[in-house]
Every structure is written in C-alpha cells, then in structure tokens.
Amino acid sequence: MSDDTILVGAVAYDPKVVTIWEGIRAYFQDQGVRMDFALYSNYERQVESLLRGHIDIAWNTPLAHVLVQQRTSNQSLSLGMRDSDQDFRSKILVRRDAGIKSLSDLEGKTLAVGSRDSTQARILPLHFLRQESVDLDKVNLLAFDTDVGKHGDTGTSEIDVLSALHDGRAQAGAVGDLIWVLEQSAGRIDANVIEVLWTTPPFDHCMFDALPSLAAEKAERFKKALFAMDWNDPRHRHILELEGLKQWMPPREEGYETLRDALRQHGAAR
Amino acid sequence: MSSASVASIAVEGGDLSLGEGLLAIIRPALDLMEPGGVIAVLSCSRQTEEDLSTWCRIERHEFLGCEEISEGKFRHLIRRGSLSVPKGERETALNLPLRDGMLTAADVLAAVPMPERADPATGFAPRGARAEPGGPSFPYTLTERDTVAPPQIAELYDQAVGAQWDATRDIAWDKIRPLPAALETALGQMMTFLAENELSALYLPSKFISQIHPAYAEVAMFLATQLADEARHIDVFLKRARVKGGLGISSATSSRSLLSLLVLTDFTEAAFLLSVLGEGTFLDLLKFIERHAPDEPTFDLARRARADETRHVHFGLAHVRHALAHDDSLYSRLESSVRRRAATLHNVGGVPSAIQDALTILAARGSDPPSVRRGHESFRELLHTMHENRVKRLESAGFTREQAETLSRLHTPNFM
Ligand SMILES: [Fe+2]
Numbered sequence A: 001m002s003d004d005t006i007l008v009g010a011v012a013y014d015p016k017v018v019t020i021w022e023g024i025r026a027y028f029q030d031q032g033v034r035m036d037f038a039l040y041s042n043y044e045r046q047v048e049s050l051l052r053g054h055i056d057i058a059w060n061t062p063l064a065h066v067l068v069q070q071r072t073s074n075q076s077l078s079l080g081m082r083d084s085d086q087d088f089r090s091k092i093l094v095r096r097d098a099g100i101k102s103l104s105d106l107e108g109k110t111l112a113v114g115s116r117d118s119t120q121a122r123i124l125p126l127h128f129l130r131q132e133s134v135d136l137d138k139v140n141l142l143a144f145d146t147d148v149g150k151h152g153d154t155g156t157s158e159i160d161v162l163s164a165l166h167d168g169r170a171q172a173g174a175v176g177d178l179i180w181v182l183e184q185s186a187g188r189i190d191a192n193v194i195e196v197l198w199t200t201p202p203f204d205h206c207m208f209d210a211l212p213s214l215a216a217e218k219a220e221r222f223k224k225a226l227f228a229m230d231w232n233d234p235r236h237r238h239i240l241e242l243e244g245l246k247q248w249m250p251p252r253e254e255g256y257e258t259l260r261d262a263l264r265q266h267g268a269a270r
Numbered sequence B: 001m002s003s004a005s006v007a008s009i010a011v012e013g014g015d016l017s018l019g020e021g022l023l024a025i026i027r028p029a030l031d032l033m034e035p036g037g038v039i040a041v042l043s044c045s046r047q048t049e050e051d052l053s054t055w056c057r058i059e060r061h062e063f064l065g066c067e068e069i070s071e072g073k074f075r076h077l078i079r080r081g082s083l084s085v086p087k088g089e090r091e092t093a094l095n096l097p098l099r100d101g102m103l104t105a106a107d108v109l110a111a112v113p114m115p116e117r118a119d120p121a122t123g124f125a126p127r128g129a130r131a132e133p134g135g136p137s138f139p140y141t142l143t144e145r146d147t148v149a150p151p152q153i154a155e156l157y158d159q160a161v162g163a164q165w166d167a168t169r170d171i172a173w174d175k176i177r178p179l180p181a182a183l184e185t186a187l188g189q190m191m192t193f194l195a196e197n198e199l200s201a202l203y204l205p206s207k208f209i210s211q212i213h214p215a216y217a218e219v220a221m222f223l224a225t226q227l228a229d230e231a232r233h234i235d236v237f238l239k240r241a242r243v244k245g246g247l248g249i250s251s252a253t254s255s256r257s258l259l260s261l262l263v264l265t266d267f268t269e270a271a272f273l274l275s276v277l278g279e280g281t282f283l284d285l286l287k288f289i290e291r292h293a294p295d296e297p298t299f300d301l302a303r304r305a306r307a308d309e310t311r312h313v314h315f316g317l318a319h320v321r322h323a324l325a326h327d328d329s330l331y332s333r334l335e336s337s338v339r340r341r342a343a344t345l346h347n348v349g350g351v352p353s354a355i356q357d358a359l360t361i362l363a364a365r366g367s368d369p370p371s372v373r374r375g376h377e378s379f380r381e382l383l384h385t386m387h388e389n390r391v392k393r394l395e396s397a398g399f400t401r402e403q404a405e406t407l408s409r410l411h412t413p414n415f416m
C-alpha cells in the first residue's frame, strides 16, 4: 500500500455505512485521490485509533470530535462537516394530555431520553434543561440506552423516545429536530397526541477530525475532493443521500461550545 | 426582514403544523417557483416557525423569517433553493382535441412532440414530465428519434389498438367440418409452420422494447400491440390445426432461418429482416392460404392475420424508410446484413419440403394427380409472386430496382 493513501475511519452504525464508504472511495478514486476506509464498531475505539495514528482522519460525532480536541489539547485539525450538521437543535416534546405548560412542569413527570452518548437526545437537552433551572433530580428519566457506542447515530433511541410518547410511557421526551421534522414530514407523528414544549439553542454535529501531524498536502487533497461532490450529479447523489447531506461544508468550532461546557460540568452523561 | 412584497405567492396554512399536512400546501407552492423565488406561508401557529426553519435547512431552501402581520396571524417567507429543481418546461395549458369524443394517440403526439435526442438519466419519466436531476442513468440504447420513431408511429398504434380481435370468439369454429385425410394433414402442417414463424415474430421485437427510451414510448406501445397480434396468431393457428386433427413437423431449415433472425441485435436491421422481408413475404403466404382455404373459418383467420401483418409491414417500412433518410451508411449496412444471413443459410436448399408439400396439397384440395399438378403450379406461382412483391417493397423502402432484385433473391427460402 502506497504512502499517499488517505485512511479514513468511520463507525459502522448501519449496514449502509459500507455502501456509503465504498461509494466515497470510488468517488475519490475518480478524482485521482487514493483513499481507503476502516470501519469501527464504536466511536471510543475510533478515537483511540486516530490518536495512535492508525488512521489519518476520523469521521466523528460531536462527542467524539470534542473528545479528540480535549485529548490533543485543541491541536487536532477539523476538516469538514455536512450542511446538515450545522444548527442542530433538540426538541422537548410533550403529550398534549400531560398538562405540561412550562419547563418547570416537567418536575414530577417522566421524560424519555435517548442513549447516554447521544448528543441530541440526551447530553445537550439535559444540559440545556439544567441551564433553564429544571431540577433533573425531580424528573423521572426514562432512558433508552440503545446502541451505546454509536453516539446516537442510529436514531434508534430517538425513535424509542417518540414511541414512548405516543403510547404514554412518558409524558415528555427529548429528540433532535432533524428526526422530529423528518418523522413529521413522513407522516409518522400524531399531532393530536404530541406537541413541542421547548426548543434548545443550536449546536453543531459531526466533523472530520485529524491529528495535527497529518501532512498538509494530504489534508488538502482530502478537502478538495470532498467539497467537489455535487448533489445534482447522479454519480454523487446516491452517496450524499445515504449519508444525509446535500453539501459538504468547511468546519466551524463555535457550534461545539455548549457540548464542551456540558462535558466539563457533568462528565460524559447522566 | 424584507417586506412581504418580495413573495410572489402566498399560501394559507391555517393552524396546520408540519405533522398535520402543512407541507402538502407548501411544497406545491415552492414547486411553482424558480430557484430564488419566494413564497409567503400564512399561518396562525407561531410554533410552525421552528419546524419550517428546520425543514428548510434539510431541503436547502432559505427560511427568511417570520413576522406577525396581525393578532395571532404570522407570515413565514421561504426562498426556494437550487437543489433538486426538475429540468425542462412545466407542461401546462394543453388542450387536446376530441374527435367524436375520442382522444387519439396521434393527437397526443402532435401536442407533445418527440425530442430529437433523449437523456438516459430521465429513466421512466414520461415525455413531458420534468425530471428531477440526480436520477440514475438507464441502459437505453435507442435514444435518437430518427433511428427509432417514424413520424406515423402514433397513427399505427391507434389503428392497431382499434383492430384487436379474439381467437376464442371471433372465429366461427363451429363451421369446421372434417376434411379428407391428406388435406387435414397438409393444413395441420401449414398451421404448425405458421405458428413457428409467429413465435419468432413474438420473440424478436420483444428484445428491443427495453432498449427504447420512453421519450419514444409510442414505438414500444406499438410493438406491444404487435406482440399481442403475434400471440393471437400463434393461438389461432394452433387452434385451427387442433380443432380437428393435430400439428405437423418443425423443420431444421425453419429453425436455422429463425435463429438467424432471433440473434439480431440492431433494431433497424431486425425491423428490416423481420418486418419488411419476412412479414412482407408472409402477406403473400397468408393470401395464398385465404385463396385455397378449405373452409370459411380458415379463410377468415388467414384474412384477419394478414390484416394485422399488413400493419407490421407498414411499421417496418416506415421505420426503415425514416432511418434510411437520416443515415447514409444504412443502405450498405442492411445489404450486408441480408448477405450475412444468407451466408449462414448457404446450404439451405429451398422451401422446407414439408411446407412445399402442404402448400401444394392445400392448393390442390386433395391428392389426385391432376389436382396435384394444378396445386404444384400454384405453389410455383406463389414463389414468383413473393419475389415480385418483395422487390416492390424493397423499392418502396428506398432501394434501387437492381439492389432490390439482388436482396430479394438472397432472402431466406423459409419465407421468414
Ligand atoms: Fe403474425
């Protein structure tokens, strides 16, 4: 294997991940950029591999991104993100029949939340609720720790939250706004039962991370090919659809500030 | 926020939320906009703002903001993004003419003409529909109007649909009486031969349907009627043989000849060899069977099959003539394809013997020697007529008299 091959790590949270990365690799090859990928079963292992230099670049969740930055004293390189990774919000949903009119009404009620390593369905909504002075000790948490290690990527725990709300196991629930709007536009939300109580401030999602030691020329080749993918090109469209974006974007860091705060104050999860 | 005047249309969303169907009002309105165009969504739900802004982010539209225009009434402005904008002109204001209450495919084609070239990435999108970009490319090979679609294709389709008949009910099967043994055997043999050739006429065109770009769907639709015709012919000929009697033999000569048709891979060559030369020759064969039919049902089924075959020959001629007019190299390609086929059949002596005998006995209406002499004369005349008419058809396709004579003589002795 020649040295100029860029090795990218990704977590296999779904069988489609293989299709996605085979597609991206073929696309990079068309662009004359040698790239290969390594799949991990969880983000913790992927982060360790990046730090040990086994891979050049890691496709990371926000939690993994912030952990990499912590472990490299903020020296790691951020290479790019999806358009859909910017300005995420979480939704605090309630059952209409639960009589919850304000955030303080959550006390004494059951709040369904996603996996303990899901940024959008657990870590940040709980962090923002604390900031809004909700006493979480008085809230009964119904936690769906499904797919731990995948950092909420599968969306399974958010779907669990929605079904707990629909069938009354919980009076309130936390999900990301992407799932909320996609499930609504697919007709899978009963608006007679569920409504939005509150929306969190915005935060950002996944990021391509690299160690500061990555050759500048490699990073440039990677970014150039990545940002040239085009939604209106049928050869690229399928991969972009599967990966859930329409356009790759340059990185920005301010969207991870609240997650850094949350981890500083409360550790990885409650 | 900019004033509401930037929005070119406003839609009323009432108190609908995203999860209650609001998008069914918004999406069609946005679809009317060019990228960059702005619509206003009126709503009495403040809640809608956040979901709309998230939805716009997902769909790459721009959410310009929300303002309260009166107590409890909001106006959301959305600017259409530039992704997934379907290509082409929106088809509107068509007003198709009715003729005695009928709507023909020819009038549809006149209102929605075929493009000169078609894009394989529009998939199965019907002609006139706007195709969203980013769809996969389809494996069509027939993507040029002038090699696939003669101008009169829709008229031929209309005629074909109107002329369908039924081999179960439309033939007076009850009028068939037992025939003398020799005649019954000859008729069974003829029907076997006809059905065998009809099978090849069913299989060969079907190979090309999936290669035709749907922009030229009328060609595929015409071929579908042709396949239905051939299916009916197979059905009716086999029924005629079996209603009293049974089938005859299938000769190796016929098999070799029909295989050399089936392996063709070029649509125009296939139309030429099958329809112009083969089905053209069959017109004379069917006419012969009509003339010498031992009973009225046999006459009727041969006449009906010939009417259908006449359409197939028309299509073949129209196709080849149109293609010849747009491709100078086609003459020599067609000529060499006839020569190639003749070369593969070089040791095939003449009309398969079982068919010679059946045609002779049929025309003789029996097997007594004086009648057989007459029958044999008729058979020899048939071969002559077939050649004469082939030459005429080839001339009408655009060949010179000399080329036509040569090609007609090279045509398979199996008739098809
Ligand atoms: Fe036929």
Ligand SMILES: [Fe+2]
Pocket (backbone or CB within 6 Å): B201, B230, B279, B308, B309, B312
């Ligand atoms: Fe035919």
